[in-house]
C-alpha cells in the first residue's frame with residue numbers, strides 16, 4: 007500500500023514543488039515505485055519534470071472531475087524513475103467547477119486510493135492556497151502532510167492558519183490527518199536567521215521537524231529549467247545530497263529498506 011503524502015503550505019515559493027519532484031525522483035532512484043501528482047494549475051511540477059503540458063490531453067483535472075481514467079492519464083517517466091499525473095490548463099477552472107460536484111473535497115482521495123496498490127509512494131504537490139484543490143490534496147493525504155518552511159524572515163507567518171485548517175479538517179472531514187514532517191528549505195548556514203528560524207519552527211512543531219534540511223542551492227533553482235530533477239541534473243550538488251538525506255529519513259521512518267544496488271539505477 008502506497009504511502010500518500012501531500013506537500014502543502016499556502017505560502018508561495020517555499021519549496022513545495024522542488025520538494026515534491028526531487029524527493030519523488032530520489033525515492034524512485036532507490037527502487038521504489040513513485041507517483042507524483044501535480045495538483046497545481048501553475049503546473050510547475052509537470053514542467054520541472056520536462057513534460058510539456060500543452061501537448062497533453064488529460065491530467066489531474068480530468069481525474070478529479072471524473073472524465074478521465076487514471077490508467078490513461080498517468081505518464082511513466084523511465085529516465086527519472088517516476089510516474090506523473092500532470093497538470094493541464096483545465097485545472098485552473100477546477101476550484102470553481104468543484105463547488106457544484108458531490109463529494110467535492112474527497113474526489114482526489116477517491117481516485118488515488120485504488121492506486122495505492124500500484125505504488126510505494128504517492129506525492130501530491132499543492133498550489134499556494136487553501137482552496138478546494140488543496141483541500142482535496144489534504145484529504146487524500148492518507149499518511150500525512152509534509153510542510154516545507156522557507157528559512158526567511160516571517161517564516162512562521164501563515165503556519166497558524168495552516169495548522170488551524172488541518173485541525174478543522176480533522177474535526178469535520180478526515181480525522182486521521184497528520185503531519186508527517188516539517189522541512190526547512192533554503193537554509194543558509196551562514197546566517198543567524200536560518201538558525202533562528204530552525205529554532206522557532208522546532209518550537210512550533212515539536213518533534214515534527216525533519217532532521218534533513220534543504221540548503222539554498224543555485225543548482226536546485228536551475229534544474230527545473232532543464233526539466234530535470236536535481237539527482238539527474240547535478241547529483242553531486244549540496245541540494246541533491248539534501249534530498250537524498252530527506253528520502254532516506256522518510257524511507258527509514260516508513261519502514262522501507264534502502265536498496266543500495268538500485269541507488270544509481
Ligand code: ATP
Pocket residue numbers: 017018019020021022023024025046048050132133134191192193220221222223224226227228230245
Ligand atoms: P508555489 O507556491 O508557487 O507553488 P513552491 O512552494 O512550489 O511555489 P518552488 O517552486 O519549489 O516553491 O520554489 C520557489 C522558487 O525557489 C523556485 O524558483 C525554485 O527553483 C527555487 N528554490 C526552491 N528551493 C530552493 C533551494 N533550496 N535553493 C534555491 N532555490 C530554491
Ligand code: MG
Pocket residue numbers: 022023024046050051131132133
Ligand atoms: Mg509549487
